[in-house]
Amino acid sequence: MKIKIESSRIIKPFYEHTPPSTTSHIPLSVFDKVTYEAQIAIIYAYHPPTPPNIAIELGLRKALVVYREWGGRLGEDEHGNRVILLNDEGVRFVEASASSTLDQAMPFKPSPSLLSLHPSLKDVKELVQVQLTRFTCGSLVVGFTAHHTVADGHSTSNFLVAWGQACRGLKVNPLPLHDRSIFTPRNSPLFEYQHKGVEYMSKSKKEHSLNEVHHISEDVVVHKVHFTVQFLANLKAKASSMNGNNKPYSTFESLLAHLWRVITKARGLSGFESTQIRISVNGRTRLNPKVPNEYFGNLVLWAFPTTKVKELLREPLPHATKLIHDAIAKVNNNYFRSFIDFANTKAKEEDLVPTADMNKYILCPNIEVDSWLRFPFYDLDFGTGCPYMFMPSYFPTEGMMFLIPSFVGDGSIDVFVPLFEDKLPLFKKICYSLDLLED
CATH class of the missing domain: 3.30.559.10 (Chloramphenicol acetyltransferase-like domain)
Structure with missing residues (x-):
């Protein structure tokens, strides 16, 4: 091309x-x-x-x-x-x-x-x-x-x-909310949660991690995997099978739990290693009062479900799904308010820097997920119809996944999974299996 x-x-x-x-x-x-x-x-x-x-x-x-x-x-x-x-x-x-x-x-x-x-x-x-x-x-x-x-x-x-x-000659609707000054700390700051080591780290630790940054490796392959509606339904049922009368887990939580286990298995990690996922959580609906969907800017924090490799692979799928569900649920209004207080006071006093880093090219043993499942990216119509395909560009960061609605348009999901090339054969072998990990 x-x-x-x-x-x-x-x-x-x-x-x-x-x-x-x-x-x-x-x-x-x-x-x-x-x-x-x-x-x-x-x-x-x-x-x-x-x-x-x-x-x-x-x-x-x-x-x-x-x-x-x-x-x-x-x-x-x-x-x-x-x-x-x-x-x-x-x-x-x-x-x-x-x-x-x-x-x-x-x-x-x-x-x-x-x-x-x-x-x-x-x-x-x-x-x-x-x-x-x-x-x-x-x-x-x-x-x-x-x-x-x-x-x-x-x-x-x-x-x-x-x-x-x-x-298309239309007026922009809805209009964006531009005011970024709405996130003010409380009169008496309240740090209900730990933020150092989560959203922030010390400068010295950041510099140390940057010194260990790997360059883009030719061994990293970005693999696109397609999950059908039927597979997702079966996966969700299996992930929620131990929920009793509680609400079933979401498709996103179920699929992410499955991918966490499959990628961890494919990587061949030691059972005593810890592994975690970095999951973006939108604060617009979580803050109280809610922030309008039209708010323009960043309003995201992260959930970090964490466990030992042996536990992740030994326990059935519902265990991993619950870890993800509970970690996301924790990032609620209180958590966002605690972060706002911390970011406006302690983070400045201690000269802390963000942990979010696009310069890392290898995330193993961890995973990061960017879910675009709920964004209206397919609604970009210049006047002759919506796109028939949408995708992220090429980001060969090992362990950084993108989840997007498939262009098939039937509710199926495409996942872009960057892995080391020698780990890909096992990933492909087990990525559609609901039982292999439990054999």
Whole structure:
């Protein structure tokens, strides 16, 4: 798949009336400061007919009027605090062409070739980048990159829907809530939970871990695995089989428990090692009072179910599922409030730094999961229909999984699993077995 860059330029918000000041800024919230400081890339594919590039560009420029943060830059205020500068310096817009039909390049499997379908993620000052790649058959692939410090997946997917609305000549609805100052500590801070060693660590420990960072290994393979609706239903029933009259576990919890066990088995870890999962938990519905879904920014903390390898593999599936369910349930309103208090006081006093780190390339014996199952990514309609395919770009971080709704559209799920190549045969052998781990 040969990709030719036709043009690359900066585009800015399109104001129909008097432009606002470009000297204002939005302070980062404690949730923005503790998340991953990295660009994330996703890829869409559209069958013809598709709108011309100029129409997609104009829609993006109109959406940037409503979501000014994306057209700004990360910087500091006069006190040295990190902020988003609302300077309208714009986003990168790249036009490209492919030398083949989309069918010849499909199905898009996780591989380094995906990196040519979106702008580079390295040393980027723009907070959003877009690449439109036209194939000889008339199909369109849209590569989109966004800086995670500005917004989480929930907010980013809302922006993408708004971009489509603007392309179709509609008013952006719902409008985003931009106020990031709503997360204030209580008058008497209350630390009900441990946050040092969870969301934060000391600088010295961070520097030590960075010294041990592995470079991207050619031995890491990103494997895409498809779970059918029927398999998921069977898995959920098995995971919930010891629940009695309690509510069944969710499909997400059940599938994640299964994958945790399969990956751990495939890795061949010592039974006495500990293994944990890092699971994103959306705070919008957990905080009391609830934060509107339109809140734009980061509002995520993490659950960390942890256990010994031998226990994870020895006990049946419901055991692992309960560990995950209970860990997620713990990240409730009290936990979020405790974090807000800690982040505004102790974290500053002790000069702590976030544990979230995109520079690690090997997570073993641990796992991290990014679930995009509830985000409306498939709703990005530029005027000729929704995409028929959506996927993350190529992220060869061993142990960092992405869960997305399958483009089949029947409720099935695709999981992108990066593993060392020599561990993949066993993973493939057991990933669809509900019983093999218990033999």
